[in-house]
Amino acid sequence: MLFNSLHFLVFFPLVVGLYFALPPRWRNPLLLIASYYFYMSWRAIYALLLLATTVLDYYSGYRMSQLPTKAARRPWLGLSLASNLGTLFVFKYFNFFRDSVLQLAEALHLPHTAGPALGLLLPVGVSFYTFQSVGYIIDVYQGRLEAERSFGRFALFVAFFPQLVAGPIERGGHMLPQFRREHTFDYQRIVSGLRLMAWGLFKKVVVADRLALLVNPVFNSPRQHPEGPLLVLATLAFTFQIYGDFSGYTDMARGAARVLGFEFNLNFRQPYLSASVPEFWRRWHISLSSWFRDYVYIPLGGSRVGPARAYANLLAVFLISGLWHGANWTFLAWGGLHGLCLVLSTWARPAREQLAQLTGLAAHPRLRRAGGVLLTFGLVAYAWIFFRANSFGDAMFISQHLLSGWGNLGGRGTATLLLEFSQHYRPELAVAALGVGLMLWLEYFGRVRSLQTWVSTQTAAVRWAGYAGLTILILYLGVFNSTSFIYFQF
Template sequence: MSFASPLFLWYFMPAVLAVLLIAPRGWRNGVVAVASLLFYASGAGGTTLLLLVCIAVNYLVAPALEPDEWDLGRARKRWMLIGVITLNVSILFVWKYAGFLTEQAAVLAGWFGLETPVVELALPIGISFYTFHHISYVVDIYRGERRALRDPVSFVTYISMFPQLVAGPIVRYHEIADQLPQRRTHRLDDIAAGLPRFALGLTKKVVVADSLAPVAAACFATPADEMTFAVAWLGAITYTLQLYFDFSGYSDMAIGLGRMLGFRLPENFARPYSSVTVTEFWRRWHMSLSRWFRDYVYIPLGGNRGGKRKTYRNLWIIFLLTGIWHGANWTFVVWGLFHGALLVAERAMGWDRAPGGAAAAIGRRVLTMLLVTAGWVVFRAPDLSSALSVLANMLLPDLAGLTYDVESALSNQRLLILVLAATVFLLPGRSVTGPYLESARTRPAAVLRVAVVTAGLCYAAILVATGTFSPFLYYQF
């Protein structure tokens, strides 16, 4: 089930909100937990059992990790923590990467005339996200930052909460622990505050991202011998915009839904395309993933406390893992290493800080956007050879123009949406629309909320009703 589907919009979401409003306070987590598992099972099918197994293991182990509980000694608790993290990572590794690794082994064996089996496993929806939630939970408890949840319903609510279960934001346990007790209030005001945010996200996804998707698909499907300068750049720019509006749209919908359920989920985007450095870009793009890696990998590795060489090493490790986390393909590995190299280079040259002067800021912003766009080409391409074909044609101007398939995909309506969407490249980074819609109490904010809920939500709902929506891009991760 997708947020941008008739089943969710017309039936599931209204039913859950109605039950939540009339349910006694002590039942509200139960309502969210049951609804979330039903939501997940509708798309995940039999792999829901894997989610339940992970929930059970982490719930049972966590209390023993508390510093002042169970007289096991710090060393034993540490080994228990390592064991449960290893289990979580192993489950993610087997289901997400076993196929890729056995495929690479089969290719290598083929060079020697041998045959080896290739494992084919269906990737459980959202496994990358709920694995990171489990790790955050047990680590925060081991560190003594929060107590373990003794109420299994509250724990299921945290892990499986349907707004963020399949594509984030990644909610670290200490960010939401105080909101999980059954005494949490829930009012009509929460629905009123969350609905405009949800409407904004649905509009970004259905009206903008889904309109750009066919154009990006046609560009990246162009054979290497037909690829042109115009097709390569159109594909790169269109996908850069599609990915942003698709993923930030999902995040807005998730945050809005969370607010309607009575939860405050963390922000995930803050105008990333206004960044003047790649370092700043990663403080604004998929912020919940960056914060997770900072808290649970980068800082434990030593962060920037061990001198330049160790800092650079840690940055490389973080972005290699970031690439691998996104998917089992060499393109993701190269994309992660590319960003790691950019951050190391900026740190080494002192470019990780904002430049002084308007002209320098504009130049650095353009350079950052070009580098990020080049990275998205690698991220989007099905393989490295296709990525190199697009990148090579972006560097080699020609007069060949667009191919027939790309011209067919680029209708006048989509061209207009592309031009309007491209204004996001020019917007300042200070004001972010989502939080402004949700919390600002000014007259312009009120007008914008009404416009988004009436015009944006209604138009997006019409498009959903006609079946023109597509799955969220981050569902595949």
């Protein structure tokens, strides 16, 4: 079930109405049933996989809570990790590693036999709910969190429908106490949640899905569009498409949870205003980057070890992060690029400070930051090529042709191509420009820190005019063909 579908438009108000109509003791069971229905509406059989993960991790956490030492708890941690990561490997990575080993054997002229590929469909959201459950298990093992005694509450923590399929990846210490509290009907909170959902829907159907109409023809057939200006246009369009798509989903998830009385952690904080790649990852997909920091980077030694080891840890974490996003060399390359940028940024920090002092930029922090924002945006946009490309070969082709054709921009060939492209996609270009402009103005360049705070301080007439305007934009300019969210594939 998609947030931008008619199915959800019927499902969500029904769940909210029943939730507040029922006595408090029946509300969590209702949410659990609704969450499994939400998941089963995609493919019912994979709800058994979700249930198996829940049962195993609940029991592992419960048993660990009865054991006094980490050594005694370690077998249960190992069982949980082996089960969760093994499930991910079978469903998501087996065929990728199989094909990679075969290709390596052929390249080295080694004898090999090709075992059968697994014809398994990747369960929606498996990477998200698996990481959420693994985080809970590690917290219990480390003693940072008491094991949840109620199976129903733990099952709801794993399967809660607003963030089940694409996050944010929540922590047990943040969400489990919320499932223990009684949530009353609060008009202001519900209005705030609905506003957030509407804004997320706008970013999805007006911004992201319109931009997709420009991005897909170029990235799906890059060799038919080898001109640099067109490739740059498509790359920039995807840069804002993925932000509108993923942050739009997160806004809708946070808004839906808020209507019901729950609060998720912030997952995006103006990432394209970052002045460095490390800062970008403190602002983009915050729940995932903090998960890797706490459960992978720090256990590897983090920055407490020597510089060479710390750099290796950074690179390893981002290669794993790339692989988490998808079983393809393009995602490994994307993660590797970001890891390399972080390593270089950390290594070159003293030299950058010295250069800023020598050039006088240290006395102009705004100018220095503006340069950092432009450089970081360019690096991030370039890396998105590998994220979006259908193959590593396509990504390299696009990279190699980004600078081609610019010298002949005034010539007949390139100019004619751009004119034909813009005429063919004129509605999409106009709507996308309007949507991106409105999104940037409100979220990035507006004079208010919080869009929600700003809206709540306006008069009723201004608020309702804004609601009406946003509704008209969504209805008349949105793409309503139940386009899936990009991160559903992970």
